[in-house]
Amino acid sequence: MKLRVVAVGRLRAGYARSAAQDYLARVNRYLPCRVVEVREVGDADPGRSVAVESRRLREAEPAGESFRVALDVEGEAWSSARFARFFGERMTYGGGDVAFLVGGAWGLDAALAREADLRLSLSRMTFPHDLARVLLLEQIYRALTILRGEPYHK
Numbered sequence: 001m002k003l004r005v006v007a008v009g010r011l012r013a014g015y016a017r018s019a020a021q022d023y024l025a026r027v028n029r030y031l032p033c034r035v036v037e038v039r040e041v042g043d044a045d046p047g048r049s050v051a052v053e054s055r056r057l058r059e060a061e062p063a064g065e066s067f068r069v070a071l072d073v074e075g076e077a078w079s080s081a082r083f084a085r086f087f088g089e090r091m092t093y094g095g096g097d098v099a100f101l102v103g104g105a106w107g108l109d110a111a112l113a114r115e116a117d118l119r120l121s122l123s124r125m126t127f128p129h130d131l132a133r134v135l136l137l138e139q140i141y142r143a144l145t146i147l148r149g150e151p152y153h154k
Helices: 014-027 046-060 080-092 110-115 129-148
Strands: 003-008 033-038 067-077 098-102 118-121
Touching (some): 003 046, 003 129, 046 110, 098 129
Parallel strands (some): 003 098, 067 098
């Protein structure tokens, strides 16, 4: 199983770049994981930005290539233990690759969220998308340590 984080835009904040690189390196000790960045639109019109960025995410990770997880505030809210079970089940039963779709400042368009195999919420709170990517990578790492019974998650 391979993981991909397909995200809109580059990480701007230095703390986010540093933390994301750290967690990505940690995740790669367990499973191959890479980050794919698609260009953000930077348009003042949120509707246009979301539409174009979501199209770019679709092109970067077409349906059927992997199990697509859309990060969406309206998605399912899981505990870290439940997230670990998700990975454990996919690894045990040969579920194939997993791609996490991370929208830009305005999120994902509703159609892309519906097309995903799973809609997952990191929180009901709103986070800057730089921080959302760091939180996702940290939770992936935490889930993998839970599966291995390692002490990080406690």
